[in-house]
Amino acid sequence: MTSNIALNIVRQLVDIVGADNVNTNPAEIYCYSRDSTPFQHFADIIVRPMSTDEVSKVLKLANLNHVPVYPRGSGTSAAGSPLPVKGGIVLDLTRMNRILSFDQENLQVVLEPGVICDDLNEFLQKYGYFFPPDPASSSAATLGGMVANNSAGNRAIKYGKTKDWIMWLEAVLPNGEIIHTGSKTLKSVSGYDLTKLLCGSEGTLAVFTKIGMRVQPLPEAYRTAMFLFDDLDKAGKAIVKARGAGVVPCAMEFLDRLTVRTSAEYAGLDIMDCEAMLLVETDGVESAAEKELKIIVKAVEEMNPKYWKMAEDEKERASLWVARKSAYAALARCAVTTTMEDMTVPISKIPEALKRIQKIPERFGRIIQIATFGHAGDGNLHPTFLYDERIPEQREAFFKGLSAIYNEVALDLWGSISGEHGVGLIRKDFVEKEHGPIEMALMKGIKLIFDPNNILNPGKGKPWGSTGEPEAI
Numbered sequence: 001m002t003s004n005i006a007l008n009i010v011r012q013l014v015d016i017v018g019a020d021n022v023n024t025n026p027a028e029i030y031c032y033s034r035d036s037t038p039f040q041h042f043a044d045i046i047v048r049p050m051s052t053d054e055v056s057k058v059l060k061l062a063n064l065n066h067v068p069v070y071p072r073g074s075g076t077s078a079a080g081s082p083l084p085v086k087g088g089i090v091l092d093l094t095r096m097n098r099i100l101s102f103d104q105e106n107l108q109v110v111l112e113p114g115v116i117c118d119d120l121n122e123f124l125q126k127y128g129y130f131f132p133p134d135p136a137s138s139s140a141a142t143l144g145g146m147v148a149n150n151s152a153g154n155r156a157i158k159y160g161k162t163k164d165w166i167m168w169l170e171a172v173l174p175n176g177e178i179i180h181t182g183s184k185t186l187k188s189v190s191g192y193d194l195t196k197l198l199c200g201s202e203g204t205l206a207v208f209t210k211i212g213m214r215v216q217p218l219p220e221a222y223r224t225a226m227f228l229f230d231d232l233d234k235a236g237k238a239i240v241k242a243r244g245a246g247v248v249p250c251a252m253e254f255l256d257r258l259t260v261r262t263s264a265e266y267a268g269l270d271i272m273d274c275e276a277m278l279l280v281e282t283d284g285v286e287s288a289a290e291k292e293l294k295i296i297v298k299a300v301e302e303m304n305p306k307y308w309k310m311a312e313d314e315k316e317r318a319s320l321w322v323a324r325k326s327a328y329a330a331l332a333r334c335a336v337t338t339t340m341e342d343m344t345v346p347i348s349k350i351p352e353a354l355k356r357i358q359k360i361p362e363r364f365g366r367i368i369q370i371a372t373f374g375h376a377g378d379g380n381l382h383p384t385f386l387y388d389e390r391i392p393e394q395r396e397a398f399f400k401g402l403s404a405i406y407n408e409v410a411l412d413l414w415g416s417i418s419g420e421h422g423v424g425l426i427r428k429d430f431v432e433k434e435h436g437p438i439e440m441a442l443m444k445g446i447k448l449i450f451d452p453n454n455i456l457n458p459g460k461g462k463p464w465g466s467t468g469e470p471e472a473i
Contacts, residue, residue, distance in 0.1 A: 037083075045089055074140045086458050224310065236353075253324050371386060
């Protein structure tokens with residue numbers, strides 16, 4: 001594979017990070033060309049920095065020469081966010097993977113962007129603490145990627161999203177300048193909140209090199225219940241009932257028939273045939289967790305589940321969560337291509353959203369399937385397309401189905417095109433349908449201030465996408 005980057009730039013990159021951390025091997029570049037979406041784009045070169053100073057020098061060099069830079073962590077993206085659509089540099093941040101400090105008195109941890117979520121929680125657990133955001137990809141997802149996408153996960157209903165736990169950031173601007181945003185204090189309103197602006201910016205404004213975040217003491221106890229329904233509509237209405245019961249669970253997950261069947265098989269669980277499953281969990285001191293789950297059970301029982309039970313011990317609880325967190329991997333065994341989508345609707349609209357999603361494959365003669373699961377407690381659903389991207393008719397049906405998901409379900413029901421996965425490539429054509437022209441102009445202005453040469457993650461999401469300005473490359 002021939003690089004489009006001038007040899008003198010390659011030599012300077014080698015001087016910055018070392019020859020072992022600059023790679024143009026076609027096999028290596030191929031590995032960085034995909035995520036879980038059906039898109040594929042190739043970089044010219046892979047660069048693996050080890051420090052803030054190295055990131056700064058790489059970005060300064062790239063900016064001076066108008067070379068695109070695509071920050072990347074573990075590549076667990078479900079939106080095409082790290083794919084190098086214009087070639088250039090993939091900036092692999094996984095070498096920056098140190099937990100730098102843990103301040104127990106102030107409940108704060110400082111780390112580099114390449115730290116994996118589960119590794120952080122394994123470290124914190126030794127001291128009796130945890131970091132609440134819990135994406136299904138937590139065993140591989142890096143904290144830098146989680147901040148960039150404002151990831152959420154199973155516990156968001158109670159504990160919020162990643163940005164709710166970020167206190168400050170050290171970040172490198174596209175021109176190589178290093179900035180520090182936020183504060184180590186729990187309260188600070190001294191100016192615009194640049195930390196929150198950068199959280200969820202998908203690598204288009206700056207590259208994070210250090211992250212300061214809050215953590216939480218581990219709950220004393222968990223109580224978990226599984227509800228099975230013979231009717232999809234009942235399951236949707238049960239979610240609404242449970243959310244109005246007066247308590248906030250730490251998780252409320254939904255799985256439809258196909259997802260239940262494949263996930264149970266994948267996890268080795270014996271779950272009876274059903275149309276849908278709810279998995280609900282409470283946490284806190286033991287008496288409170290017990291009481292709150294009983295309140296939710298009473299509310300859900302109004303919708304007559306065909307079966308329900310509480311997990312009897314930690315082993316049973318863990319097995320249920322293995323089934324839930326492996327849903328996407330399990331569904332991948334059902335088809336050549338598995339593409340998970342990300343939409344949100346108001347809680348009251350979940351029953352209608354589920355009905356509409358279920359009908360979409362019918363218009364294509366069911367040459368594609370959709371399995372739906374997600375974080376029902378906050379209205380975040382993941383309709384997952386099962387098809388074969390190599391077959392033109394199925395690929396076309398997928399993209400038409402994708403449009404239906406966002407136009408006819410999410411946006412028509414006053415929802416959003418993304419709850420936690422970001423815009424990336426796959427949702428960029430729907431952004432302008434959710435936001436008005438004035439709001440889009442403001443976002444474009446922010447991008448221009450941070451990145452006037454459009455070198456950071458170009459081609460992702462409007463207004464700075466492949467067809468939108470600014471376009472300086």
